[in-house]
Amino acid sequence: MIHHRHALTSIIALVLTSALxxxxxxxxxxTPTPTAAFASEEEAFAAAEETYRAYxxxxxxxxxxxxxxxxxxxxxxxxxxxxxEREDLSAMHARGDIRGGTIEVIEFSxxxxxxxxxxxxxxxxxxxxTFTDSEGVSLVPADRPSRVALDxxxxxxxxxxxxxxxxxxxxxxxxxx
Numbered sequence: 574m575i576h577h578r579h580a581l582t583s584i585i586a587l588v589l590t591s592a593l594x595x596x597x598x599x600x601x602x603x604t605p606t607p608t609a610a611f612a613s614e615e616e617a618f619a620a621a622e623e624t625y626r627a628y629x630x631x632x633x634x635x636x637x638x639x640x641x642x643x644x645x646x647x648x649x650x651x652x653x654x655x656x657x658e659r660e661d662l663s664a665m666h667a668r669g670d671i672r673g674g675t676i677e678v679i680e681f682s683x684x685x686x687x688x689x690x691x692x693x694x695x696x697x698x699x700x701x702x703t704f705t706d707s708e709g710v711s712l713v714p715a716d717r718p719s720r721v722a723l724d725x726x727x728x729x730x731x732x733x734x735x736x737x738x739x740x741x742x743x744x745x746x747x748x749x750x
Contacts, residue, residue: 610689610729618683620734621691621727624649626678628736629697633675637665651728651735669707676702679720679750691727691734696720696747722747 611617631645643662650658665672677698684692700719704712722744728737 611686614683614686617686617691617729617734618693620729621683621693621725622681624727624734624736625681625693625695625725629676629678635662635672637662637670637672640666649736651730651737654737654739665704670712671703671705671707671709673703673705674701679747684724689729691729693725693727694742694744695723695725696744696750697723698750718748720747720750 611620628646628649631649634642635646636642640663643659643666646658646662647655678695679698680696682694682696684694686692698719699717699721702713706712722742723739724742725736726738727734729735
């Protein structure tokens with residue numbers, strides 16, 4: 574059985590841990606100042622929202638019986654989050670789990686844009702999303718709320734905005750939508 578918090582997060586998103594590695598060298602040569610990934614915050618936030626909505630659309634099309642349907646989900650994710658998505662979907666496939674229903678994005682609220690990182694909070698309706706085992710027994714906790722808020726982090730790399738983490742958070746505003 575999937576751990577309750579892990580199951581909920583797998584439905585929508587999972588955690589990414591980023592590591593930055595810095596090299597040391599004596600008297601580095603001056604380098605040009607890197608240009609921003611986007612011309613404005615609005616552009617960055619629009620790209621993040623577009624990525625997340627496309628990710629949810631892809632996830633809504635997942636058939637756990639057909640691993641080929643997983644690939645569209647993976648193209649919107651990166652790092653440890655991508656790794657966890659691959660592991661979770663593969664495990665659900667191997668167990669014979671069945672996914673039904675859809676996730677709906679209720680509200681996407683931009684938070685910050687700095688360098689190559691964009692953060693946002695999203696409110697999603699997961700009330701119609703189901704996960705059952707091969708016997709038809711629900712894997713969704715009985716007390717799962719129908720609306721879930723997530724804090725999202727996106728990384729911009731090579732001209733692409735990718736989902737790097739999604740953390741469930743308490744948000745009364747989302748719950749009352």
